[in-house]
Amino acid sequence: xxxxxxxxxxxxxxxxxxxxxxxxxxxxxxxxxxxxxxxxxxxxxxxxxxxxxxxxxxxxxxxxxxxxxxxxxxxxxxxxxxxxxxxxxxxxxxxxxxxxxxxxxxxxxxxxxxxxxxxxxxxxxxxxxxxxxxxxxxxxxxxxxxxxxxxxxxxxxxxxxxxxxxxxxxxx
Numbered sequence: 001x002x003x004x005x006x007x008x009x010x011x012x013x014x015x016x017x018x019x020x021x022x023x024x025x026x027x028x029x030x031x032x033x034x035x036x037x038x039x040x041x042x043x044x045x046x047x048x049x050x051x052x053x054x055x056x057x058x059x060x061x062x063x064x065x066x067x068x069x070x071x072x073x074x075x076x077x078x079x080x081x082x083x084x085x086x087x088x089x090x091x092x093x094x095x096x097x098x099x100x101x102x103x104x105x106x107x108x109x110x111x112x113x114x115x116x117x118x119x120x121x122x123x124x125x126x127x128x129x130x131x132x133x134x135x136x137x138x139x140x141x142x143x144x145x146x147x148x149x150x151x152x153x154x155x156x157x158x159x160x161x162x163x164x165x166x167x168x169x170x171x172x
Contacts, residue, residue, distance in 0.1 A: 020048075020073075021049070022048050022049070023046075023134065026134060028045050028046065029045075029048065030043055030044070030122070031043070031044045031045075031046050031049075031054055031057050031058075032115050032119070033057070033058060033062065034114050034115045034118055036114055041145055041148045041149060042057075042061045042145070043122075043141045043142075043145045044057050045137050045138040050075050051074070051075045051076075051077065051078055053075070054075040054076060055075070055076075055079065058076070058079060059079075059082055059083075059084070062084060064083040064084070065084070065085065066084050066085070067085040067087065068084045068086050068087070069087050069112050070086065070087075070088045071089060071091055072089070072090045072092065076088065087102065087110045088110075089111055098113065099111035099113065118148065121148065122141070125143075125144045126140060126144075
């Protein structure tokens with residue numbers, strides 16, 4: 001997308017707004033939901049990171065009665081009233097926490113570290129592209145989501161992906 005104002009270089013434009021990103025400020029938020037029993041990752045590029053954008057996506061990706069673990073962002077506050085068991089960790093001072101043991105069994109089960117690891121993978125996936133236009137971001141995110149779900153690459157899968165028929169060594 002052309003930007004013809006030489007007094008407003010790209011790096012300065014992107015860093016004007018602090019805090020959570022929005023589509024309008026050229027920092028579209030990506031909503032992520034990942035399971036712990038079945039690590040099925042769901043990613044969605046959203047317009048904003050408020051409750052109106054987050055809650056429908058979380059409700060669509062989780063079953064009623066599911067336990068949802070998040071950080072303290074207020075966009076998640078309505079999940080308990082929507083039929084989900086909501087627990088959160090607080091990353092902010094004065095007493096930040098990243099994982100919590102609520103039932104006293106020695107296992108810190110309340111955390112959002114599974115998804116935080118996925119964000120690291122997404123950043124590493126996007127890094128070689130050196131910036132992605134927000135118009136195409138959803139396609140890059142979909143490609144990463146697909147690759148994340150694909151846990152094993154086999155020769156048959158590569159042949160299918162490349163549109164090549166079965167090899168002659170596979171025929172009996």
